[in-house]
Amino acid sequence: MDWGALHTILGGVNKHSTSIGKIWLTVLFIFRIMILVVAAERVWGDEQDDFICNTLQPGCKNVCYDHFFPISHIRLWALQLIFVSTPALLVAMHVAYRRHEKKRQFRKGDQKCEYKDIEEIRKQRFRIEGSLWWTYTSSIFFRLVFEAVFMYAFYFMYDGFRMPRLMKCNAWPCPNTVDCFVSRPTEKTVFTIFMIAVSSICILLNVAELCYLLTKFFLKRSKKAGNPKHHPNHENKEETKQNEMNELISDSCQNTVTGFSN
Amino acid sequence: MDWGTLQAVLGGVNKHSTSIGKIWLTVLFIFRIMILVVAAERVWGDEQQDFVCNTLQPGCRNVCYDHFFPISHIRLWALQLIFVSTPALLVAMHVAYRRHEKKRRFRNGEKIDIEELKNEKVHIRGPLWWTYTSSIFFRIVFEAVFMYVFYYMYDGYQMPRLVKCNAWPCPNTVDCFVSRPTEKTTFTIFMLAVSGICMMLNLAELCYLVMKICMKESRKTT
Numbered sequence: 001m002d003w004g005a006l007h008t009i010l011g012g013v014n015k016h017s018t019s020i021g022k023i024w025l026t027v028l029f030i031f032r033i034m035i036l037v038v039a040a041e042r043v044w045g046d047e048q049d050d051f052i053c054n055t056l057q058p059g060c061k062n063v064c065y066d067h068f069f070p071i072s073h074i075r076l077w078a079l080q081l082i083f084v085s086t087p088a089l090l091v092a093m094h095v096a097y098r099r100h101e102k103k104r105q106f107r108k109g110d111q112k113c114e115y116k117d118i119e120e121i122r123k124q125r126f127r128i129e130g131s132l133w134w135t136y137t138s139s140i141f142f143r144l145v146f147e148a149v150f151m152y153a154f155y156f157m158y159d160g161f162r163m164p165r166l167m168k169c170n171a172w173p174c175p176n177t178v179d180c181f182v183s184r185p186t187e188k189t190v191f192t193i194f195m196i197a198v199s200s201i202c203i204l205l206n207v208a209e210l211c212y213l214l215t216k217f218f219l220k221r222s223k224k225a226g227n228p229k230h231h232p233n234h235e236n237k238e239e240t241k242q243n244e245m246n247e248l249i250s251d252s253c254q255n256t257v258t259g260f261s262n
Numbered sequence: 263m264d265w266g267t268l269q270a271v272l273g274g275v276n277k278h279s280t281s282i283g284k285i286w287l288t289v290l291f292i293f294r295i296m297i298l299v300v301a302a303e304r305v306w307g308d309e310q311q312d313f314v315c316n317t318l319q320p321g322c323r324n325v326c327y328d329h330f331f332p333i334s335h336i337r338l339w340a341l342q343l344i345f346v347s348t349p350a351l352l353v354a355m356h357v358a359y360r361r362h363e364k365k366r367r368f369r370n371g372e373k374i375d376i377e378e379l380k381n382e383k384v385h386i387r388g389p390l391w392w393t394y395t396s397s398i399f400f401r402i403v404f405e406a407v408f409m410y411v412f413y414y415m416y417d418g419y420q421m422p423r424l425v426k427c428n429a430w431p432c433p434n435t436v437d438c439f440v441s442r443p444t445e446k447t448t449f450t451i452f453m454l455a456v457s458g459i460c461m462m463l464n465l466a467e468l469c470y471l472v473m474k475i476c477m478k479e480s481r482k483t484t
Contacts, residue, residue, distance in 0.1 A: 003263040030271075030348060033263040039340045042303075050310055054320040054431070165325055179431065181321035183310065186332040 003033050006085060013088040016095055016126060016136075020209040024202060028085070031198045036077055040191050043184055044074045050183030057173055064169035064180045070157065073188070077195060080150040084202070087139035087146075094135040095126055128213070129220075137213055144206050147199055154196070161196055163188040265295050268347060275350040278357050278384050282467040283398075286460060290347065293456045298339055302449050305442055306336045312441030319431055326427035326438045332415065335446070339453060342408040346460075349397035349404075356393040357384050386471070387478075395471055402464045405457055412454070419454055421446040 007029060014025055047069070053061045128136050155161065163185040170177045182188075269291055276287055309331070315323045361384075386394050413419065421443040428435045440446070 004267070007263055007267065026351065029263055030268070030344065030351075034268065034344065035341075037263055038265065039337045043334070043337065046310060050324060052320050052324055165328060166321070179321055181324040181431075183324055184328055184331075184334075186328050187334060187337065190333055191337075 003037060006082070007033075009092075010085055010088055013092045016091055016128070016132075017088075018128065018209055018212060020205055020212060021140075024205040024209065027198065027202055027205065028081070032077075032195065032202075033081055035191075035194070035198075036074070036081070040077070040195070041074060043187050043191055044072060046183055047072065051180060052183075053169065053174070053178050053180040055174060055178045057175055057178075060169070060171075060174040060178060061180070063171045064167070064174060064178065067169060067171050068167050068180070073154075073158075073192060076150065076154060076157075080146070080199075083146040083150070084143050087142040090139045090142075091132070091136050094132055098126055098132070133213065133217065137210065140206050140210050140213070144203060144210070147203050147206070151196065151199055154192075161189070161192050163192065265299060268344070269295070272347055272350055275354045278353060278386070278394075279350075280386065280467055280470065282463055282470060286463040286467065289456065289460055289463065290343070294339075294453065294460070295343055297449075297452070297456075298336070298343070302339070302453070303336055305445050305449055306334060308441055309334065313438060314441075315427065315432070315436050315438040317432060317436045319433055319436075322427070322429075322432035322436055323438070325429045326425070326432060326436065329427060329429050330425050330438070335412075335416075335450060338408065338412060338415075342404070342457075345404045345408070346401050349400040352397045353390075353394050356390050360384060360390065387475075391471065391475060395468065398464050398468050398471070402461055402468070405461050405464070409454065409457055412450075419447070419450050421450065 010025060010029075014022055017025065048065055051061060051065045053064055055061075126132055163182060165182060165185045167180045167182065168177050169180050272287060272291075276284055279287065310327055313323060313327045315326055317323075384390065421440060423440060423443045425438050425440065426435050427438050
């Protein structure tokens with residue numbers, strides 16, 4: 001179970017997302033998870049080994065490191081990425097529930113059921129409307145909350161986003177005050193700022209998606225209020241268009257992302 | 263999520279590229295990403311461990327290393343490769359949008375075979391030409407920016423053997439010795455050369471696309 005497995009799970013949710021949702025997912029995987037794995041983990045790899053304190057007192061380095069780095073940046077980012085990715089699973093669960101209901105209708109031989117076979121039910125992409133709209137919107141809301149909470153936690157824990165070169169430590173058993181030097185502070189500051197910037201971009205994408213969904217909802221309601229005898233196919237075409245776009249983008253993504261190990 | 267996944271994502275874009283674009287992609291994967299992963303990362307692997315300073319002063323080595331290597335070459339190359347690869351995703355999104363439009367026309371009753379549509383090679387013309395050309399332009403810009411950043415940050419492309427450091431807490435001036443400077447210089451020059459080749463391929467592709475459209479325009483007028 002690693003980042004690859006998370007990619008597989010979220011790839012499935014991709015089908016039911018809006019276009020902005022798909023862009024968000026791409027940004028998440030390429031500019032956050034990939035940067036974390038190929039670059040940031042190396043930068044923080046030697047954080048404790050090369051955390052040096054100007055003392056011979058045994059245990060002082062350990063205690064000072066623990067005091068200044070209660071949770072490492074890398075672990076905080078990993079937790080942030082996991083928490084931010086998982087609201088999408090709510091959507092996946094809702095879609096699975098809907099599919100189950102439709103299969104049940106099909107099996108009962110319901111005349112209203114418009115599917116020819118079970119395979120068609122499995123492949124169908126559901127429109128984001130009704131109760132699914134609420135689930136989807138809540139998932140975006142939770143993503144926003146988690147992003148903001150983690151950004152605040154970073155800021156609070158490390159007094160800003162800059163990594164200092166020197167830390168003065170006087171925790172027991174260090175004698176008096178001891179100078180401790182952090183490994184690669186500039187590189188760490190650069191990556192911290194990069195990750196914060198991408199996190200903000202993701203927040204903006206989520207806000208945009210939320211606004212898009214709300215606008216769509218209100219437009220629909222105003223159309224219903226303004227034109228009670230609307231043609232049912234007109235709305236369906238709009239939804240179909242969105243879902244076909246999603247389908248095509250996800251098709252091309254699925255054609256490209258064939259699978260991976262590790 | 264690693265270089266393999268990036269390759270899978272970009273492999274899909276390959277279908278819609280020109281021949282020069284496919285050559286560029288091959289050069290990117292074999293001569294840059296693969297070299298980075300199998301060779302360069304080992305060369306730079308012990309860069310801080312074996313950065314040795316002529317002092318017993320604790321903390322001096324950390325501070326000097328941080329002063330002379332604000333961002334490691336390896337990380338800069340990783341960022342460069344990610345930024346240079348991603349404009350291709352614009353093209354993928356545009357192709358997906360075009361396919362959607364064709365499917366919509368099909369559903370409206372026009373006679374297009376849907377299987378043929380999925381396998382169709384999309385021609386680079388019209389708005390797709392603009393998207394493709396912008397993606398190549400962005401690639402060139404990112405390549406140039408990173409090459410300049412390298413030059414600026416490290417005062418050239420040569421890795422010195424010795425750096426003289428007087429940052430606090432180092433006493434006076436301290437001699438610090440870099441690990442594997444010659445090997446690092448070799449790889450830096452190699453990566454720079456391949457970067458230059460990629461830029462030339464991108465420029466060639468840009469010229470090819472511009473010429474294609476100019477020739478088309480002149481055919482239309484005559």
